[in-house]
Amino acid sequence: MPELASVNGVVTPIEEATVPIEDRGYQFGDAVYEVIASYGGRLLAFEAHLQRLTRSMKALAFAPMPLDSLRGAVVGLFERAEIARAAVYLQVSRGVAPRNHAYGAAMDPQIVITVREVVEKPAELRERGAAVITVPDERWQRCDIKTVQLVPNAMAKQKALDAGAFDAIFISREGEVREGTSSNLFAVRDGCLITHPLTPNILPGITRRLVLDICRRERLTVEERIFLEDDLFAADEVFLCGTITEVLPVAAVDGQPIGDGGAGAITKRLYDGLLALAVGTG
């Protein structure tokens, strides 16, 4: 079960994989990506990830690429790595060209894929919930496009760890609760779920969508609407969701406990629902 990388189809150990310095992903952050998780050798929501990647590429006017070739490249490396519980990282950059802001006519997109074993979160974190901090959202205004321009996310995540927390939540200058550094966020109050609507300010999360599907099936009320930091503190439950995050309870925000401080009943139900989907029994 080797961890592997592929750069335009050339397969190597991850540490040996390289790209040209003039790959625009390196000099302009001009690349988009997806992270796809497998459970028991099966990729969860693979088509939805490919669709979102295509949307990101289109938003940045990358040269179009047949979905079949992307799909084949991912499946090929995933099968070769033989890792049942894998995180597949798929990055597509606009291409390689002498450095120039303008990208002109179509260039060949570069495809980089890695397959790694997922490091599971500690059971205690899943049971007791995570502490998070809030940070001002200083990101660009197109966070719906999943680019590798992740410096503010990296800085916020590190700030959270340095503060002894697990993650940071981006808050707009109007006080609106947006999302985590690599996850979306839901709050629960009086049995009703609230999450930021799909706007250019948040990522259209695949796990967010799976959670919404489970809510519909289980007849849980959900409001996709803007809500404020104060609503977060008043919530009975808060959770983060994402491909690797799955559904993760938030126990405290900026040191203030949320609800009873552990994993709430609805959060647990949605986590179980997601895992059931993932292993094909949901």
Added chain:
Amino acid sequence: MPELASVNGVVTPIEEATVPIEDRGYQFGDAVYEVIASYGGRLLAFEAHLQRLTRSMKALAFAPMPLDSLRGAVVGLFERAEIARAAVYLQVSRGVAPRNHAYGAAMDPQIVITVREVVEKPAELRERGAAVITVPDERWQRCDIKTVQLVPNAMAKQKALDAGAFDAIFISREGEVREGTSSNLFAVRDGCLITHPLTPNILPGITRRLVLDICRRERLTVEERIFLEDDLFAADEVFLCGTITEVLPVAAVDGQPIGDGGAGAITKRLYDGLLALAVGTG
């Protein structure tokens, strides 16, 4: 006079230079850069560029790096390339590590340098002035840090070219004039120069600073203050400035001519002043 690249001191032709896919510059845009121009074999404002790079690295909490080693790396490659009129590109990324938003303890910064011949702008563009378009500023809120997160800049530049213009000017949602995609901007009205003050929303341009120095010496009045799109249209002269841009007159904004539509007297004077500085006679 070969065009050369150096990756952590290993010198190759530019096309052959590579970096690991897990260089954080590639997966997180977690890298900062400078472009330095030489005139007659002499690097202009080299120390100011190194200082700004250090400031960018510090703002992102990169591991500190002795300025001497950076200086030596650039000078070494520049001298080896023997290009009198060169554009030296210097990119420092946080380091190489298995993909993870958090960067934890210090890692070794990666140093990539290229030295290329400068392609001079057509004389006609310098004489008649450039057409520019305006675009909404959707960039992140720390444009004072010179990172490689340049997707909005690349998109705006390409949009300008597609519209038959030379560059795009970022306008805030409040209508404030910020800067070009790789340059700062000055407007001139009634003999007084106006430019955006140094805030987190614009790059603290080295050429901007050289222009301000020339203005002081030549007793030209300058106001560093916020100004609006309307002020741009009412200006007698507008120009862009930057390391490769130098001082470039703007003849039209969104199709509306500025002043008499060519290079204005003050713009010409500042261009001449900058070139005199560059060749060591100013």
